[in-house]
Amino acid sequence: MDDILEVIRSRRSIRQYKKQLPGDDEIERVLEASRWAPSGLNNQPWRFLLIKDKEKKNSLAKFTKYADIIRDAPVVILVCMDTGESYNRDKDLMAIGACIQNMLLEAAALGLGACWLGEILNKKQEVSEYLKLDEDLELMAAITIGYSDEDVTEGCRKSLKNLKIELKK
Amino acid sequence: MDDILEVIRSRRSIRQYKKQLPGDDEIERVLEASRWAPSGLNNQPWRFLLIKDKEKKNSLAKFTKYADIIRDAPVVILVCMDTGESYNRDKDLMAIGACIQNMLLEAAALGLGACWLGEILNKKQEVSEYLKLDEDLELMAAITIGYSDEDVTEGCRKSLKNLKIELKK
Numbered sequence A, B: 001m002d003d004i005l006e007v008i009r010s011r012r013s014i015r016q017y018k019k020q021l022p023g024d025d026e027i028e029r030v031l032e033a034s035r036w037a038p039s040g041l042n043n044q045p046w047r048f049l050l051i052k053d054k055e056k057k058n059s060l061a062k063f064t065k066y067a068d069i070i071r072d073a074p075v076v077i078l079v080c081m082d083t084g085e086s087y088n089r090d091k092d093l094m095a096i097g098a099c100i101q102n103m104l105l106e107a108a109a110l111g112l113g114a115c116w117l118g119e120i121l122n123k124k125q126e127v128s129e130y131l132k133l134d135e136d137l138e139l140m141a142a143i144t145i146g147y148s149d150e151d152v153t154e155g156c157r158k159s160l161k162n163l164k165i166e167l168k169k
Helices: A003-010 A024-035 A054-061 A067-072 A089-109 A119-131 B003-010 B024-035 B054-061 B067-072 B089-109 B119-131
Strands: A046-051 A075-082 A113-117 A137-146 B046-051 B075-082 B113-117 B137-146
Touching: A003 A089, A003 B003, A003 B024, A003 B089, A024 A046, A024 A075, A024 A089, A024 B003, A046 A054, A046 A089, A054 A067, A054 A119, A067 A113, A067 A137, A075 A089, A089 A113, A089 A137, A089 B003, A089 B089, A089 B137, A119 A137, A137 B089, B003 B089, B024 B046, B024 B075, B024 B089, B046 B054, B046 B089, B054 B067, B054 B119, B067 B113, B067 B137, B075 B089, B089 B113, B089 B137, B119 B137
Parallel strands: none
Antiparallel strands: A046 A075, A075 A137, A113 A137, B046 B075, B075 B137, B113 B137
């Protein structure tokens, strides 16, 4: 099957969205993909907070310099780590990265645009207080989702040659 | 497109492999998928060390209690973080998780089995010394790849209901 590599390569961060709302079934599929990520000891440390409410998005936007992306995206999914279920922070962070990648790939496969926003982590404590999150929940990323209102762009990555480690003699 | 969600859901950790070697072109595709993961500031902190040599696999196997998986897998890919290119450890770890997930999904799409091994990180310093890795390279995971010699099994994940955060009033 060739499709996955194609989606992996062609997916881009989409920061501008049409007003049209993605269907609830599409967002459920995106979350369904997320929950099937692998994790160490299968501890599944990821938790999801779905935000579509305009007022909440506007308030959330104040915690990041990428305010307009959060404000204009029809759907925002906050991904948190349940630190109460954590057993190794490095591995749990990688597992959450795998979970987010599933989310982004499924969104792309459905024809949706998405963006992984990390800058908001600079204010993770303030976000937590604003949302009154349980103290076990630590914000890891905000994922914005909607129909793309951007032109298709070229991606840019290091070549494999520059990523492969050569062993010393 | 429905295929990605199907691959995401049906992929399993495969710990027993047939002797048959995956093709070099297949392993290149797996690495190609990996390098297209997203990362903060597009810093691409992942680096890959491909190991097929029997003697090296046997030596590497001594650093983990899952020795037989590493010994018997036709291909082992060590994924490292280039800490010299790191800008935020949490985000870089998540990016590497996304990169590994691409690897696992592309392997599954190609009909290959793979396993993400993290236990070897308990001996990451010793692995580093054995392989004489540059000091900027920090081991993050060992990924074993080959044709599955296991029966298909059911996966098990928490339900979405248990992963969704409900906001307090």
